[in-house]
Amino acid sequence: MSFLDMDERLIALLEQVELNRSPLTDIKHCGPCDIGLIEGGVCNAENVHVLREFRANCKTLIAVGACAINGGVPAMRNYFDLQECLQEVYLTGTGITNPQIPNDNELPLLLDKVYPISEVVRVDYYLPGCPPSADAFLQILEPLLSSQEPELLKKHLHYD
Amino acid sequence: MAQNNHSQPATRRIAIDPVTRVEGHGKITLLLDANNHIQEARFHIVEFRGFEKFIQGRPYWEVPFIVQRLCGICPVSHQLAGAKAVDQLAGVKQLTPTATKLRRLLHFGQILQSHALHFFHLSSPDFLFGFGSDPVQRNIAGVLKKYPEIALKGVKLRKYGQQIIQAITGKRIHGTGTVPGGMNKALSITERDALLADITEVLQWSQQALALNEQIHTTHLEHRNFATLQTNFLSMVGDKGELEFYHGGLRARHADGADIFDQLDYCAYQQVLREEVRPWSYMKFPYLHRLGKEQGWYRVGPLARVNNCDSISTPLAEAARKHFRVFAQGKFVHDTLAYHWARMIELLHCTESINELLQDPEIIGTELMAEKGDQLQQGIGVIEAPRGTLFHDYQINEEGLVTKANLIVSTTSNNQAMNESVRSVANQYLDGHEITEALLNHLEVAVRAYDPCLSCATHALGKMPLQVTLQGIDGNMVDQLTKGTDGEIHC
Numbered sequence: 275m276s277f278l279d280m281d282e283r284l285i286a287l288l289e290q291v292e293l294n295r296s297p298l299t300d301i302k303h304c305g306p307c308d309i310g311l312i313e314g315g316v317c318n319a320e321n322v323h324v325l326r327e328f329r330a331n332c333k334t335l336i337a338v339g340a341c342a343i344n345g346g347v348p349a350m351r352n353y354f355d356l357q358e359c360l361q362e363v364y365l366t367g368t369g370i371t372n373p374q375i376p377n378d379n380e381l382p383l384l385l386d387k388v389y390p391i392s393e394v395v396r397v398d399y400y401l402p403g404c405p406p407s408a409d410a411f412l413q414i415l416e417p418l419l420s421s422q423e424p425e426l427l428k429k430h431l432h433y434d
Numbered sequence: 435m436a437q438n439n440h441s442q443p444a445t446r447r448i449a450i451d452p453v454t455r456v457e458g459h460g461k462i463t464l465l466l467d468a469n470n471h472i473q474e475a476r477f478h479i480v481e482f483r484g485f486e487k488f489i490q491g492r493p494y495w496e497v498p499f500i501v502q503r504l505c506g507i508c509p510v511s512h513q514l515a516g517a518k519a520v521d522q523l524a525g526v527k528q529l530t531p532t533a534t535k536l537r538r539l540l541h542f543g544q545i546l547q548s549h550a551l552h553f554f555h556l557s558s559p560d561f562l563f564g565f566g567s568d569p570v571q572r573n574i575a576g577v578l579k580k581y582p583e584i585a586l587k588g589v590k591l592r593k594y595g596q597q598i599i600q601a602i603t604g605k606r607i608h609g610t611g612t613v614p615g616g617m618n619k620a621l622s623i624t625e626r627d628a629l630l631a632d633i634t635e636v637l638q639w640s641q642q643a644l645a646l647n648e649q650i651h652t653t654h655l656e657h658r659n660f661a662t663l664q665t666n667f668l669s670m671v672g673d674k675g676e677l678e679f680y681h682g683g684l685r686a687r688h689a690d691g692a693d694i695f696d697q698l699d700y701c702a703y704q705q706v707l708r709e710e711v712r713p714w715s716y717m718k719f720p721y722l723h724r725l726g727k728e729q730g731w732y733r734v735g736p737l738a739r740v741n742n743c744d745s746i747s748t749p750l751a752e753a754a755r756k757h758f759r760v761f762a763q764g765k766f767v768h769d770t771l772a773y774h775w776a777r778m779i780e781l782l783h784c785t786e787s788i789n790e791l792l793q794d795p796e797i798i799g800t801e802l803m804a805e806k807g808d809q810l811q812q813g814i815g816v817i818e819a820p821r822g823t824l825f826h827d828y829q830i831n832e833e834g835l836v837t838k839a840n841l842i843v844s845t846t847s848n849n850q851a852m853n854e855s856v857r858s859v860a861n862q863y864l865d866g867h868e869i870t871e872a873l874l875n876h877l878e879v880a881v882r883a884y885d886p887c888l889s890c891a892t893h894a895l896g897k898m899p900l901q902v903t904l905q906g907i908d909g910n911m912v913d914q915l916t917k918g919t920d921g922e923i924h925c
């Protein structure tokens with residue numbers, strides 16, 4: 275959503291690019307694209323599948339934000355056993371009726387740990403920050419749109 | 435879309451996966467029989483994070499900053515609910531007037547940007563182009579092209595909210611600001627004046643946003659019974675029963691407006707709320723314990739708040755609320771799509787309140803920290819987040835490390851309602867029809883009325899889009915319905 279912090283500059287950007295699969299459009303599967311922006315770590319089998327689909331379709335893949343780059347806050351669960359986390363939330367937590375661990379076929383298989391995306395696919399660029407600022411997005415996107423090598427200015431390079 | 439082989443059992447499963455223009459990963463599955471009659475419709479949350487576990491062992495003052503990373507749309511809500519809990523843990527009963535006002539201003543800025551985003555960026559394409567319109571243009575880029583006036587105001591409304599957040603927390607998303615017992619930075623005169631400079635325009639845009647939504651809802655008769663349910667409502671209210679987002683008592687009412695409880699101290703939430711686990715979703719199903727699982731589910735968020743409150747403290751929003759009441763002849767409005775209308779009444783209230791706070795000399799005060807008392811072992815913070823009542827509950831040990839955490843996130847409270855609404859739309863619009871993309875989007879329109887944000891519902895972090903799945907009556911997946919990049923449906 276930090277992407278939207280470009281505010282009015284988004285309008286100019288949208289004139290140059292066409293959004294494919296994103297939280298803003300109704301496209302459910304990624305098709306051939308020039309640039310793929312991935313945020314969030316890899317937590318379940320479905321994430322792996324979607325990520326591979328992006329890699330296969332995007333010429334340039336960018337890991338956006340702490341979660342995609344190194345797992346971020348969700349990877350705090352890596353200090354615990356997955357089963358313990360599920361038990362806490364669905365069995366022993368506060369005020370629970372019908373305690374049980376959800377296990378329906380519709381739910382994708384959880385991975386034992388949360389992984390950075392680079393453990394699953396090749397990544398071309400890393401855009402750090404939690405989240406990266408709108409300026410940082412533009413710094414990396416604008417050169418790429420004119421086929422130049424992007425470089426992040428020091429002032430846009432932050433990790434918080 | 436492939437049809438069934440004749441030899442197969444005569445039912446199909448349809449999945450919308452992911453459900454889009456929402457934040458977080460959701461999925462809708464439909465079970466149809468041979469004549470395309472709906473046997474079952476479910477809305478699933480498929481992400482699991484385990485926040486309640488992995489926060490254990492962390493120092494309590496870290497909580498607001500870790501927990502706000504549950505959500506990319508309303509991080510400030512989590513920071514504030516966490517902060518209120520942390521104040522209690524630090525033994526602080528009362529913040530300084532300036533700290534309270536800064537937190538309120540922050541919260542209004544947050545609700546303003548989230549409501550603008552919810553309607554303009556995510557939901558307006560459905561209303562401006564039609565529920566079953568071409569998916570290629572049915573998004574904010576399409577609105578910017580076709581209705582630049584409307585879209586641009588939406589973008590600027592969100593921007594203004596974000597600027598308030600930035601002025602107070604240092605960043606637009608995931609800044610700091612709250613500390614146990616107060617705030618870490620005063621608002622400078624320059625920052626205040628910069629915000630005040632735009633307020634008149636922002637007020638105008640807010641009024642226009644409200645007028646647009648009121649007009650959409652009152653002129654489309656078919657919207658009245660789209661996904662509409664008769665439900666209980668839960669919200670926080672101020673001590674005079676007024677609309678209140680930051681601090682107050684809990685009020686729950688039956689569908690007919692009769693009280694279930696009122697001015698309940700939210701620290702006693704455990705006495706009135708339970709959460710049911712169902713095997714097919716990572717999101718739990720909360721209900722009012724006294725009424726039981728079947729009768730006790732309720733709705734939260736703008737519709738609940740505007741229905742439940744007796745007044746709104748700012749004049750323009752209060753006038754709008756009265757209109758809203760007249761529309762339903764003094765009864766509760768149950769129309770699910772009226773969520774958007776109520777949302778814009780609140781958006782206007784936020785803008786008016788921001789104006790009041792910015793004019794208040796205390797807002798630039800520098801007394802930011804209250805005296806700390808004895809550390810307590812449990813802290814409970816509750817606020818009205820943009821999408822509804824948000825509960826944070828933490829226990830700590832003597833060393834100040836978290837030993838237990840419980841969150842009931844706004845969207846979770848709407849879980850049953852979202853499922854019922856999806857079922858209602860499936861029965862009304864899809865039953866007996868050949869399923870098309872246009873029809874499937876109707877299901878998503880229902881979900882979007884409540885929430886564009888599913889990630890925090892499972893305490894997920896980061897963003898993933900909503901997914902619909904057809905399934906054989908034997909449970910085998912027969913048909914996977916997906917939308918390609920061209921917006922066409924593929925199997």
Ligand code: SF4
Binds near residue numbers: 404503897
């Ligand atoms: S903003 Fe931070 S927590 Fe959210 S997805 Fe990005 S890196 Fe992760």
